[in-house]
Amino acid sequence: MSLWYRALMASKRGRPTADERAKRQERVLEVATELFLSRGYEAVSLDAVAGTAGIAKRTLYESIGDKSALFCAVVRRQHRYTEPESEPSDLVQAAEAVHRSLMTDQAVALHRVVIAAAVSFPELAKEFYANGPAVAQAFLAKHLVDAGGSPESAPLLFSLLLGERHRRRLLGLDAEPTAEESRVQIAEAVAVVLGDIA
CATH class of the missing domain: 1.10.10.60 (Homeodomain-like)
Incomplete structure (x- = not known):
């Protein structure tokens, strides 16, 4: 048939x-x-x-x-970059995927929604973390291993990829970063975690 x-x-x-x-x-x-x-x-x-x-x-x-x-x-x-057909080939590409996905206006706005609801719906906050930041960090951990780094550095890399720029995005103080701004932040974050710079 x-x-x-x-x-x-x-x-x-x-x-x-x-x-x-x-x-x-x-x-x-x-x-x-x-x-x-x-x-x-x-x-x-x-x-x-x-x-x-x-x-x-x-x-x-x-x-x-x-x-x-x-x-x-x-x-x-927001984390479709983890799907097999979207899988990055190296750590820098993986870091780019996480950074660019979570710095979009939509991703930032969803984060605000969770923050606003977290006190009344604490379970929602836990589920958001499990389906968002935890997914991103597990994804980065895998690529860190492939790059010769430690998977335990994934939370640090995740924090560096978002950092103060993400806080300012949440507060509505900054627009979505340009491609060049993203490139610089991603490169610095990866370099710090892999020990290429002090």
Whole structure:
């Protein structure tokens, strides 16, 4: 049976194909991101996300889970550089991927959402860390080993890649860094961790 025929039969039975499910998931995450950023965590409901995305709430719940799971899926979306097809070839490229992903306006805004909700939703803060900073640090640790460095230096490298510039971004004091500003910060961070400079 051809793939085309299977897809046709699945469509006739009302079951979405894998491609359709992937597109629906992407649409849901886009909508969820927009709503979390515009309304904050507490004010967003699964009903609002499902309605805006044009799917049933039950479908949303079955495919992703509750609101905290949805937010974590949005956070993981910021770390697509960890996916096999996006895998950097060396430590500098890995550092660039982390830095550029987390310095975007959207990533900074999501970080603000978590900070605003952390006191009322402490579990959300833990889940954000597990699906965000911890993922980035594990990713850097792997590339540090490949570069002859210590995986235990990953938290330091992660901190240097964000640093004071990220704090200023969170406070709305600085715009997204230019390519040259990013290049300099990334190079310095990697050099410090690998011991190339004092």
